[in-house]
Every structure is written in C-alpha cells, then in structure tokens.
Amino acid sequence: MLLWLLPKMAALLMRVWFATCRVRLHRPENFIAPGEEKSRPQLASFWHYSIIFVLYQMRHYRATAMVSASGDGEYLARLASELGYDIARGSSHKKGVAALKGLLKAVKKGRSCALVADGSQGPALVAQPGVLLLSARSGDPIVPLVWSASRYFTVHSWDRMAFPLPFSRVEFFFGEPLVIPPDVKGDELEMWRLELESRLLSIYAEAWNIFDKSKHYE
Numbered sequence: 001m002l003l004w005l006l007p008k009m010a011a012l013l014m015r016v017w018f019a020t021c022r023v024r025l026h027r028p029e030n031f032i033a034p035g036e037e038k039s040r041p042q043l044a045s046f047w048h049y050s051i052i053f054v055l056y057q058m059r060h061y062r063a064t065a066m067v068s069a070s071g072d073g074e075y076l077a078r079l080a081s082e083l084g085y086d087i088a089r090g091s092s093h094k095k096g097v098a099a100l101k102g103l104l105k106a107v108k109k110g111r112s113c114a115l116v117a118d119g120s121q122g123p124a125l126v127a128q129p130g131v132l133l134l135s136a137r138s139g140d141p142i143v144p145l146v147w148s149a150s151r152y153f154t155v156h157s158w159d160r161m162a163f164p165l166p167f168s169r170v171e172f173f174f175g176e177p178l179v180i181p182p183d184v185k186g187d188e189l190e191m192w193r194l195e196l197e198s199r200l201l202s203i204y205a206e207a208w209n210i211f212d213k214s215k216h217y218e
Contacts, residue, residue, distance in 0.1 A: 007075060011082035018056045020166045021149070026207075030174040031061075031143045041107040041138070042177070044114045045131045046145040047200065048124065048159040049216060051076075051116060053147055057172055059083040064106035064113050066099050066130070068120035086111065100134060107138045117144075117200055124159045125204070127197035129189060135180040144175030144200045148207035148216065160217035171210050173203045 031042055044063070046054050055065070064086040067077040077087045088102035103113045119128040135142050148171045149164035164170050178199065180192050208216055 003074065003078065007078035007082050010079050014052070014056050014083075017166055018053065018164065021164050021168050021170045023057065023170045023172055026171065026173045027176075028174050030177055031145075041110055041140045042112045043107075043131055043135055043138075043140055043142045044112065044145050045117045045127075045142050045196065045200070046114075047204065048116045048118050048120070048122070049154070049162050050145070050147055052161065053164060053170070054114070054145055055080055055083055055085070057147070058114065058145070059085070062111050064088055064103060064111050066103060066113065066115045069099070070120065073120065085114070088113075100130065100137075103134055104137055107134075107140055117196065118159070122158050125197075125201065127193050127200065129193050132180050132184070132189060132192050132196065135178070136182050136184045139179065139182070141177035141179045142196060143177050144173075144196070144203060146173045146175070146200065146203045146207045147171060148211060148213075150211055152216075154217050162216050171207050173207050175199050175203045 031044070032040070044054070044058060065080045066088045067073045067080060069089045073089065077089060081087055086106065088099045088106065106113055113134065115131040115134070117127045117131065118124055119130070131142055149168045151165040151168040152162050153165065155161045176199065178196060184192060205214065208214060
C-alpha cells in the first residue's frame with residue numbers, strides 16, 4: 001500500500017511545493033524540446049543531489065529515466081512515473097547492461113533519456129561512464145544539468161540530496177551538449193569521462209557561486 005501511495009503523494013507535494021519557486025533558466029537553448037525544429041533525443045546528465053528537482057523541472061519533456069534497480073529505487077521509479085517519465089531500471093552494480101539496452105530502445109523511438117552522472121551509489125560529484133556509453137552507441141548528445149537555490153535543505157545522505165525551499169529562487173543551468181565518438185573504450189573513455197565531469201563541475205560551481213557558495217552542502 002505504501003509503495004503505491006507514497007509516490008503519488010510525493011508527486012502531488014512536489015507540484016505544489018516547487019510551483020512556488022522562481023526558476024531562472026540559463027542557456028536553455030542547449031536542450032531542444034521535443035517537437036521543436038531540429039529536435040532529436042538528448043541525454044540529460046546531472047548529479048545525484050539534484051535528482052528530485054530535475055525530475056520536476058524536466059517533467060514536460062518526453063523522456064525515459066534510468067533508476068537504480070535497488071529496493072529503495074522502486075519508490076523513486078514510481079515517483080518518476082507519476083511525473084510522466086518512462087523507466088529503465090538498473091545501475092553500474094545491478095542490471096546495468098539491461099538498463100542500457102532499454103535506454104537505447106528509447107532513443108531509437110525518439111525519446112530523450114535522463115541518467116544520474118555519479119550513479120546510484122557515488123562517490124558524489126564523480127562522473128560514471130554509463131551516459132558516455134549511451135551517447136557513443138546512439139550518437140545523441142549529453143546535456144549536463146545543474147541547479148542551485150537561494151534557500152534549500154539537504155539530507156544527510158552520501159550525495160547530500162538537496163531540495164529548494166518554498167518561494168526560493170532557483171537557478172537552472174543547461175550545459176553545452178557533448179557527443180561521444182562511437183566505439184570509445186579504455187583510455188579514450190576515461191578522457192571523455194573526465195571531460196563530462198569537468199563540464200558538470202564547472203556549471204555546478206557557476207550555479208552555486210551565484211549564492212556565494214562553492215558547494216551545495218556548505
């Protein structure tokens with residue numbers, strides 16, 4: 001009963017709570033909305049701390065979200081489904097290959113995808129290779145996403161998950177798209193992993209510097 005009820009209540013709360021926030025978009029042209037001219041599937045990549053507000057902010061895009069195959073991930077999967085996302089279950093630790101195949105099927109159908117950059121278990125703010133492999137296989141661009149807020153609270157979890165407070169100001173950044181060459185592997189894959197990590201950390205610093213912070217958990 002809780003597994004059915006809690007995600008529905010959380011989705012409703014998110015819609016009411018986050019609707020009070022004033023969101024300013026930075027470089028939104030980097031993410032082409034479905035139906036726009038020259039639109040194509042895009043791979044949204046973001047740090048785990050930001051996942052709840054990202055799911056809310058991007059809910060109007062047609063997307064498939066990769067969610068951990070763990071028991072706790074079931075709640076997040078159902079919450080994302082309540083917000084309109086299709087779901088692919090898996091992680092680097094469990095069912096990762098199956099999830100990647102599911103995401104490849106999604107992009108072939110024209111759907112964008114959402115993947116957490118630092119994975120379901122971290123370490124925090126360290127990029128994992130999953131989204132790179134998806135871009136290499138599909139040819140679709142990775143778009144880094146980061147947000148910061150004037151007022152927020154964090155959870156004492158490994159990622160210090162954050163939530164904007166009601167009526168706060170949110171700065172939402174779309175990074176420059178990054179396309180990974182096909183058949184990338186080994187040292188070349190590591191080079192692109194570091195590039196994605198660098199881009200995410202760069203806009204992460206840009207976003208939080210607006211509020212005179214270097215990290216969201218200071």
